[in-house]
Amino acid sequence: MRKLVASALVALLVAAPGAAFAASATPAPAATSAAAEMSASGIVKAFSPTTHSLTLADGKVYQLPGTFKDPGIKVGSKVTVHWKQNGTMMDASSVSLG
Numbered sequence: 417m418r419k420l421v422a423s424a425l426v427a428l429l430v431a432a433p434g435a436a437f438a439a440s441a442t443p444a445p446a447a448t449s450a451a452a453e454m455s456a457s458g459i460v461k462a463f464s465p466t467t468h469s470l471t472l473a474d475g476k477v478y479q480l481p482g483t484f485k486d487p488g489i490k491v492g493s494k495v496t497v498h499w500k501q502n503g504t505m506m507d508a509s510s511v512s513l514g
Contacts, residue, residue, distance in 0.1 A: 451500040453509065460493045470497065470511060478508040487513055 433512045458472035468480040470489070479496050489495060489511065 451502070453498055453500050454500045455496055457494070457496045458487055460491050462488045463491065467475055470495075470508065472497070476506065478506045478511075480508050480511070484508075484511075487511065489513070 438480075456472065456476065456478075458474055460470065460477075461473045461475075462469075463471075463486075464470040465486055468484060470478045470480060472495075478499055487490060493513055496512050496514070498510045499506045499510050501507075
């Protein structure tokens with residue numbers, strides 16, 4: 417009986433690293449390249465057309481595209497921002513007043 421238990425234990429110790437390697441070698445599912453577009457509404461805390469950034473009262477900063485056309489954004493305006501996550505940045509695709 418001892419030989420059987422010892423053999424099983426040795427087999428487990430030999431197989432465990434191989435099983436762990438096989439689990440880690442499994443490729444991860446591919447990440448989607450297109451992030452879902454989201455929207456946020458709030459009051460403008462800061463707007464800089466030169467740095468292409470818009471900060472809402474909640475402190476979130478949105479990066480505006482270089483081709484952004486200002487619809488008349490002013491500090492204190494209520495806006496809706498449509499944006500996508502790009503790493504740690506929030507890239508705005510459009511901003512509308514109201």
